[in-house]
Amino acid sequence: MKKLVVIFFIGMVLCSCSKEKVRNVKELISFKNKYKFDFEILEKLENDTVAWKYQLSANEFMLKGNYLNALKEWDKAFKGREVLYSSRKADSLRSNFTVHNAKDEIINESENTRLVIINEGHHNSYHRLFTKSLLEELYAKGYKHLGLEALANGKDKDLMLNTRGYPIKTSGYYTNDPNFSQLIRTAIKIGYNVFPYEQTIGVNNKEREIEQAKNIQKELEKFPNDKFLIHCGFDHVLEGSHRRWGKSMAGRLKEYTGINPLTIHQTKYSERGDKKLNSPLLKVFNVKKPSVLKDKNGSFFKYKRSNAWADIAVFHSSIKTDKGMIVEKDEVMYTLELERLKVEYPLMILVFETKDDLTKAVPVKIKEVHKKQNSTVLNLPKGEYSFVIVSKTNKTITFQEEIK
Structure with a gap:
């Protein structure tokens, strides 16, 4: 028997954007909150x-879209140390390389292949948003398919994802990040066929790379005239020889298909939670937006490690945030009045598109409010949304609001 969701009218809430508006508030029974409150993460x-354990806590903060806390927890797992280049070396690097807009350069280079592979750090939500920023212009260049390592595959595959238009809680693990939800939603709205390619036979290491590559190869052969964008994790993007796997997924795919992919590495030169731990190269160029480097011959600065490489290294720094969450340029400030809400604190605000099944969908934004206050600000693109507010005792209320 399917679980029923019962909704009762219980009151009113005052919400404001450019002007204050009164909206009906309803209590949502049987809503199961998948996300942990900050105090729960820290207690665990x-x-x-x-x-x-710090990798686990980084993932918990990532899943609720708290970019900065995720980075800080990851720093505790992989501490590193502060490294600075000498003034002489820094000056030499600046004289030999110039900074260019990463998005523009990737779009231009994408015309030379039918396969672009870009990686992410699984704890770093911004990598998903950068891939999202590429989607529209890549689509115009003929890229019609988006392969995501993070999607469940095999018996757990989300068969209705492209029809539904958004991920649900069981679509994958990392896809429960609201920023990953935005990537998937945007791709489907544009017209991409979004598909999984993870191995389904319980293998790892070399065998996993082979199975992933074979699964992507099958999709490429189904659509021989289309171009593909693949979003993977960490080392799967590498070409050449991998120290443990022989070849990574990207290298295997090149071997099996004969296609020379454009491989893009995001993880090495991304900002850390503690900026002192940033790569010294990132400090030298101090970029303010996603960037790539080119030498005097116009060749890209690659990511290299031993006999492995990615064609382009992307530099990410100075990411704009609000209370730890990433703020995108197309978002507007929305003030949610909390004064009349009869809920306990801390509370969690989950934001969905109005078409979503609130009991299953992955939200597009999450914000936690730790203590009682009159209002809070969320940054959202213009549109119509369903808001779900959950207290620490799991009392849940919901309402809809248009943000103009």
């Missing part, structure tokens, strides 16, 4: 004894 972290 304090009591956890596994060596990778």
Whole structure:
């Protein structure tokens, strides 16, 4: 028997954008909040004894879209140290390389292949938003398919994803990040066929790379005239020889198809939670928007490690945030009045598109409010949304609002 959702009218809430508006508030029964409150993440972290506990806490913050906290927790897992180049070396680098807009350069280079592969750090939500920024112009260049490592595959595959238009809680693990939700929603709205390619036979390491590549190869062969964008994790983007896997997924795919992909590496030169730990190269160029480097011959600065490489290294720094969440340029400030809400604090605000099934969908934005206050600000693109507000005791209310 399917679980029923019962909605009761309980009151009113005051919401404001450019002017104050009164909206009906309803109580949502049987809403299961997948996301942990900050205090729950920190309590678990304090009591956890596994060596990778900071990776786990980084993922928990990432899943609720808290970019900065995720980076800070990741720093604790992979501490590193502060490194600075000498003035002489920094000057030499600046004289030999020039900074260029990453998006523009990638779009231009994409014309030379039918396969673009870009990676992400699984803890870093911004990498998903950068890929999202490429979608519209890549689509105009003939890229019609988006392969996502993070989507569940095999018996767990989300068969209705492209029809529904948004991910649900069971579509994958990392896809529960609101920023990943935005990437998937945007791709489907533009017209992409979004598909999974993860291995389905329980293998890892070399065998996993082979299975991933074979799964993508099948999709390429189904649509021989179309171009493909693949969004993968960490080392799967590398060409050449991998120290543990022989070849990564990208290298295997090149071997099996004969297609020379454009490979793009985002993880090495992205900002850290503690900016002192940033790559010294990132500090030298101090970029303010996604950037790439070119030498005097017009060749891209690559990511290289031993005998492996990616064609283009992207530099990410100075990401605009509000309370730890990424702020995008197309978003407007929306003030949500909390004064009349009869809920306990802390509370969590989950924002959905109005077409979404609130019991299943992955939200497009999450914000936590730790203590009682009159209002809070969310940054959202213009549009119509369903708001779900959950207290720590799981009392849940919902209302809809148009942001203009």
